[in-house]
Amino acid sequence: MNRILNILKGIFSDPEIYDRLFELFKGDKAKQREFELKVQTLIAERFKQEIDDLQDARKMQIEALKQNDRFSKRFLYYMTAFLIFCTIGVSLFPFFMEFPTENTSEIQRATDFLYTVTGARVIAYFFGTKLNT
Numbered sequence: 001m002n003r004i005l006n007i008l009k010g011i012f013s014d015p016e017i018y019d020r021l022f023e024l025f026k027g028d029k030a031k032q033r034e035f036e037l038k039v040q041t042l043i044a045e046r047f048k049q050e051i052d053d054l055q056d057a058r059k060m061q062i063e064a065l066k067q068n069d070r071f072s073k074r075f076l077y078y079m080t081a082f083l084i085f086c087t088i089g090v091s092l093f094p095f096f097m098e099f100p101t102e103n104t105s106e107i108q109r110a111t112d113f114l115y116t117v118t119g120a121r122v123i124a125y126f127f128g129t130k131l132n133t
Contacts, residue, residue: 054124054125057125061076080122080126086114087115087119
């Protein structure tokens with residue numbers, strides 16, 4: 001950066017032009033740093049919200065376990081088993097059905113989404129995240 005400014009200083013003998021160019025370069029870096037800091041802050045806030053959501057879900061499960069109703073106590077496990085069986089079914093479904101080749105990308109996107117939801121979220125709920133460990 002300094003080398004570029006020194007070259008520009010040599011090209012433009014007028015110090016006023018050099019100062020304007022220097023402020024222009026300096027301003028872009030400051031804006032970029034400010035933008036990167038804002039993005040990092042937003043990502044950190046979003047991650048904290050996800051962790052808080054998981055903690056709230058765990059607190060709800062603790063309250064559900066205090067219920068006398070068996071279904072309320074085991075609902076989370078039923079839902080998890082349903083999601084896992086759906087994922088297994090979707091994984092095996094293409095072996096028994098024939099799909100048009102034009103729909104391959106949509107089918108792949110749907111299975112990827114289901115794998116992500118089932119795998120990542122179920123594991124994060126039951127085993128926690130790196131932040132908790």
